[in-house]
Amino acid sequence: MRHTAAKLFAALAITTSLATIAVGQASADPAVTPAAQDIVGVGSDTTQAVLNQFSTDYNAYLTGTGDTTSPRLYSWDATGTSPITTKTGATSIARPNGSGAGISALNSTTDSTVDFARASRGPQTGDLSTDLFVAFAKDGVSWAGNTGGNAPANLTTADLNGIYTCSITNWSQITDVPGYTGPNATIDAYLPQINSGTRAFFLSAIGGGTAVTPGSCVEAYNPEENEGTDAVFNDPNAITPYSAAHYIGQVYGGHTTSTDAPGYLDLRSVDGINPITSSNTLNPSYTSTAYGRTVYNVVRNAEWTGTDAHAAALKAIFGTTGWICKSGAADLHSFGFQTLPFGACGSTIHI
Incomplete structure (x- = not known):
């Protein structure tokens, strides 16, 4: 059955559970300049909208608990004005458009500029062994x-x-x-x-x-x-x-x-x-066919496996017991993705 553009208007009648997710988060750069300690990402067009929503909801969650010190989550869109200064004190970079460009930006900078890359593909030839792909949802192409x-x-x-x-x-x-x-x-x-x-x-x-x-x-x-x-x-x-x-x-x-x-x-x-x-x-x-894919957030392996506050912040967001895997299901469903089973969400692979 064809899904025509006319059904876009039918989306106004989506279920109450989906309606609770803020419409208008589909595309937006950070509204503020992220702090130097914040967790900031670039890359994939496919997952930018849901990461923007994660940013809104995760940061609200921290605020709601009274936490004013933990790093916040931010994500820059694949397209828009360029260059961008991703966070306070960062070196300006050309805006990365796509998974490959996001991963390249991750590999050519430090956590003072980019902390993770959105990726709608898994590891492939040419990626670095220092790149760690952290799974968070299922898509189909x-x-x-x-x-x-x-x-x-x-x-x-x-x-x-x-x-x-x-x-x-x-x-x-x-x-x-x-x-x-x-x-x-x-x-x-x-x-x-x-x-x-x-x-x-x-x-x-x-x-x-x-x-x-x-x-x-x-x-x-x-x-x-x-x-x-x-x-x-x-x-x-x-x-x-x-x-x-x-x-x-x-x-x-x-x-x-x-x-x-x-x-x-x-x-x-x-x-x-x-x-x-x-x-x-x-x-x-x-x-479940060859057209199903896992989508990822890519981090630097050394930072993920570290014992400092930065490693803890990455795992608090992306890890198997982090916010996305524990509390991100409503956002994932609203943006069309399937959730991964416990243990698969937050799992890591690399070259």
């Missing part, structure tokens, strides 16, 4: 097509592989989708920018675990991921990878801005499995 356009409601992995390697360039070549007869029209396939974790994960998923190299037919222009408001998507033949959790947060959680919204796009199925359930939540049957 699918694809989105122009609402009312020429793309079918479903594509197979073989179809997506063919489209992005350019062995399939016309909708008339899609012959394995029941009930679909594609028109004679050229497919306009887009990918997010090179540092995008969603891009990296999607290309690996459609390659059966080995990242495919995009063909020359793939559009050279790279729109911001998980945002269908770009004018290039006002095209009946446009398709692009899209985070299912981010889409659910936008459409059913009401977490949008003027740009961070589905816009011209709606989410589609892969291999006959809809990423979204009839209850408008992330489908476990989808996230």
Whole structure:
């Protein structure tokens, strides 16, 4: 079933439990300059909105307990003015856009500038052994097509592989989708920018675990991921990878801005499995396939395993018994993500 942009307006009638989460937290840099001791992150577009909400709620939790001294949590968006000065006393840096850029910023600075990187992918070749990936939620990556356009409601992995390697360039070549007869029209396939974790994960998923190299037919222009408001998507033949959790947060959680919204796009199925359930939540049957992914916050291993106040602050937020794993479920659900089981949330991996 297609989830059309019209359902964005239906999100105003979301359940009371979701309505308690503040709408309007989908995209926002810190409203104050974080203190030098605060825990500050950059990176992934996919998880920035939920990290912004975590920041609001965690800091309110500390204030509510009367704690005025513990480090607060802050997160800088993937896009916006650049450079940024992430905290008091920090060296200004170019704003990191995407998981890869966030991890690079983590590795090229100290905790006086960046404490963690948001990552919508796991460790990969090129990451440092000093990077520790701390798990916090589950997502699914699918694809989105122009609402009312020429793309079918479903594509197979073989179809997506063919489209992005350019062995399939016309909708008339899609012959394995029941009930679909594609028109004679050229497919306009887009990918997010090179540092995008969603891009990296999607290309690996459609390659059966080995990242495919995009063909020359793939559009050279790279729109911001998980945002269908770009004018290039006002095209009946446009398709692009899209985070299912981010889409659910936008459409059913009401977490949008003027740009961070589905816009011209709606989410589609892969291999006959809809990423979204009839209850408008992330489908476990989808996230159990190759298109399901864990999302992370990346920290420096030496700081995580330390015995000082900084290590304690990181674990108080991201650890297995930290605030996100114990108290972040409502935020995760509102922004479309699935929670991880006890022990999996806050678990760590590295190269």
